[in-house]
Amino acid sequence: MPIAHSVVSGMGGMRTAGDLVARMQFTRKMRISEAKTYVADKLKVSTHDLSDTAVMRELREELGFGVVLGIPGDPKGMEAKERISEVLDIPVNCVDRVRRRAQERRS
Amino acid sequence: MSTYKVRSGDGRFIAMTxxxxxxxxxxxxxxxxxxxHIPTLDDNEIDRLVDLFVDQAGVVGVQMGNQVISTQDGGDHRINADAGSCGLALAIGRIQELQLHERAFGQDTIELGHIDYSYKVVKPIVAQEQAYVENALVATTHPLxxxxxxxxxxxFAPDGPYGNPADLLPAGRIKEALAAQEEAAVHAQRDVVFVGTRLADSGLDIMNLDTSGASGDADFMAALKAxxxxxxxxxxxxxEMGMASEFVLGMHGSVTYKGERLAGMYPNDQVxxxxxxxxxxxGPVVNTNTRRSMPWNLARAVCFVKACVETSNIPVHANVGxxxxxxxxxxxxxLDAVSRASVAMVEIARVDGL
Known part of the structure; x- marks a missing residue:
């Protein structure tokens, strides 16, 4: 079922920018058009590019957002989310938790 | 006159002109x-739906650029759970399932959940679930x-401490049945908040209050207050709040939230x-009638969800499962049925996600 929806109408997750647009819906309650426009502006691409694997594959690697392929050394998981948080200027709870704890240790 | 293969509400093919x-x-x-009490679909929207069903392609899709966000309910268990949860019963770990959803299945978000899928059950093992959340957050990139x-x-008895309204109501013990639901709702709210605050401590992104209102209006009230x-x-x-059905059952009948009676609400009011x-x-839900055709069910679902989307100021992810x-x-x-429902929800109901 999830794969069917993904093929028919989904943005494609890490293959494209689906996870990034989803974060805008959940952190800022943005509707789909507003969320796409926000992410596209931050990444300096068009909203159509956000669902284009040819554009997003390269851009994600360049930005350190993590790509769907298993590239050794490429950011993934927590490291990728730290970059996403910074570029999109949004909170990512687990990243903020790591930052907060590191700050507490230093002070 | 030509006929076309379409599905009935129970999944079988039928022929319709x-x-x-x-x-x-x-x-x-x-x-x-x-x-x-909402507007029906207009002629253009009906025409678009006719086109979807007359098109006999095995799979249809949205126009490029119209893609939306995918969320799920049921968590990671669709792979390791048994058929009772529509799962595959494969021998695989929960974190690996999340990675598959993220890296192989093209999902935009991922969901973890306990196999019993109730906050009451999760409460005594919340530390275990926190450990899974923390491991998952390290291993994945998508919103969790x-x-x-x-x-x-x-x-309710025999599973819980409160009298069972299903026993009390037929026995004419109305006040006891109402009180049991009100007390249970307070208890449930406390359990959901307990689990939610601890998972938030672990860095969780999103809490899904799924199948809200499954036990009626008091259930919906507990979810809203939580x-x-x-x-x-x-x-x-x-x-994220997903609903149990299109209509909030009045098992209690009088509970309110923000001064509004919850029983009888449809998606445009629920939102x-x-x-x-x-x-x-x-996440609005519209139920399928197995005795009617898929065109009847899909138009009905799209009509309800479209009104919900137009009322809402927050993103709407329709349940289309x-x-x-x-x-x-x-x-x-x-796939022929799912893809038609997916397209109709995105391009006619204008949902923000599925």
């Missing part, structure tokens, strides 16, 4: 409009949800309540 498809679409939309139900039914309390205590935790509680994303959102009741849903 274009005129019969159009008639069922109009009747399905009219049924939703009548029940929900934790999903479970408020599931007020588990609070969402409101969580937004006050851990505002950084996003909340106003969710929004008032601070919910970030709302087995037996809801116009899809036939079948645990192996066909």
């Amino acid at each position: 274009a005129d019969e498809i159009r008639r069922d679409l109009i009747e399905g939309a009219a049924d939703a409009a009548d029940r929900g 949800m934790y999903g479970a139900m408020t599931n007020l039914g588990l609070y 969402a409101e309390e969580l937004k006050s205590k851990v505002p950084h935790l996003a909340i 106003r309540m969710a929004e008032a509680a601070g919910v970030d994303v709302f 087995m037996g809801v959102g116009g899809i036939p009741v079948l645990d192996t849903p066909s």
Whole structure:
């Protein structure tokens, strides 16, 4: 079922920018058009590019957002989310938790 | 006259002419409009739906650029759970399942959940679930949800401490039945908030209050109040609220939220309540009637969801799974049916996600 929806109408997750647009819906309650426009502006691409694997594959690697392929050394998981948080200027709870704890240790 | 293969609400193929498809679409939309006191679908929208069903392609899709966000309910268990949860019963770990959803299945978000899928059950093992959430957050990049139900039914005898309304009401013990639901709702709210605050401590992105209202209006009220309390205590935790059905059953009949009676609410009213509680994303449900055709069911579902989307100020992710959102009741849903429902929800109901 999830794969069917993904093929028919989904943005494609890490293959494209689906996870990034989803974060805008959940952190800022943005509707789909507003969320796409926000992410596209931050990444300096068009909203159509956000669902284009040819554009997003390269851009994600360049930005350190993590790509769907298993590239050794490429950011993934927590490291990728730290970059996403910074570029999109949004909170990512687990990243903020790591930052907060590191700050507490230093002070 | 030419006939076309379409699905019935139970998943079997039936043959319908274009005129019969159009008639069922109009009747399905009219049924939703009548029940929900909402506008029916216009001629252009009916024409688009006719085109979807007359097109005999095995799979249809949205126009490029119209793609939306995918969220799920049921968590990671669709792979390791048994058929009772529509799962595959494969020997695989929960974190690996999340990675598959993220890296192989093209999902936009991922969801973790306990196999029992109720917050009451998760409460005594919340530390275990926190450990899974923390491991999952290290291993994945997508927004991570934790999903479970408020599931007020588990609070009634013999499973819980309160009298069972299903026994009390037929016995004429009305006041006791109402009191049991009110007390159970307070208990359920406390359990959901307990689990939510701890998962938020672990860095969770999104809490999914799924199948809200499954035990009626008091169940829905518990979910709304839990969402409101969580937004006050851990505002950084996003909340998605998914519904149990298109209509809030009045098992209690008199409970209110923000001064409005919850019993009898349809999706366009349910979303106003969710929004008032601070919910970030709302998931309407419209049930499938197995005795009617898929065109009838899909037009009806699209009509309800379109009104919900137009009312809402927050993103709407319609439930479009087995037996809801116009899809036939079948645990192996066909791609021809799913893809038509998916397109209709995105391009006619204008949902923000599925």
